[in-house]
Amino acid sequence: MIDLYYAPTPNGWKAAIMLEECGIDYHPNLVRLTEGDQFTPDFLAISPNAKIPAILDHDPAPGWGDAPVPVFESGAILLYLAEKTGRFLPAASDLRGRKEMMEWLFWQVGNQGPMGGQLSHFRNYAPDDQKSYGFNRYLGEYDRNLGVLENRLAGRDWILGDYSIADMLIFPWAFIAKPLGASLDAFPNVAGWRARIKARPAVQRAIDLNKSDQNRGRHRVDNNKVLFNQSAASLRSGPREGCS
Ligand SMILES: N[C@@H](CCC(=O)N[C@@H](CS)C(=O)NCC(=O)O)C(=O)O
Structure with a gap:
């Protein structure tokens, strides 16, 4: 069994998919x-960056030893699961395919x-009087990345030869x-x-998991003390009090 630490967000969807x-x-x-669950000591032991997704694999593959394996960062989680199952990644002998998988993962x-x-x-949470520079900057970068994706998908159904972890990682941010x-x-x-x-x-x-808990822009920077204005102090002081 694998414990998935998750919230219904694009990064959370990747692991659930x-x-x-x-x-x-x-x-x-x-x-x-x-609520600050990401700053609890138990969660930080699995996910030191205090972000979802993370997993704890209670049945690691032979060679990993008996202790459960914690994995944080969505790219690392999908690669770990793909290597464990041998699915959704190019064959080990396909060196060029593996190289391309790593390029698109990174x-x-x-x-x-x-x-x-x-x-x-910047779109959903920044105060109106501080929105425009950040919003325009990141809208441009998001759009540029859509252009990169558009070019890659010319004449292809999938990012690599077959449907793979590259598609699963990239899809959620294009989905929204x-x-x-x-x-x-x-x-x-x-x-x-x-x-x-x-x-x-x-x-x-996967995208229906805990759907009712989706944020949908409800939380504003001025009414949420946990998600915004984080610093290293957030990691030390635990849930709720961590952010100034
Ligand atoms: N690079 C990380 C990003 C993870 C991430 O940003 N997760 C967000 C949710 S989509 C999170 O946990 N935010 C909580 C916070 O910022 O306190 C990954 O790909 O796993």
């Missing part, structure tokens, strides 16, 4: 980000994800383009790829 696609026995644990966690996350922050204030109208390859992934039953199950 992979677990659902693989049919792995998992237990979803909702991490209440606005592109997602280093470019598309953070730019989308900052865009969400509209709520981020962006449009896929100029990106037909991305729109078609997004629709193909969205139609997968495993993906539907």
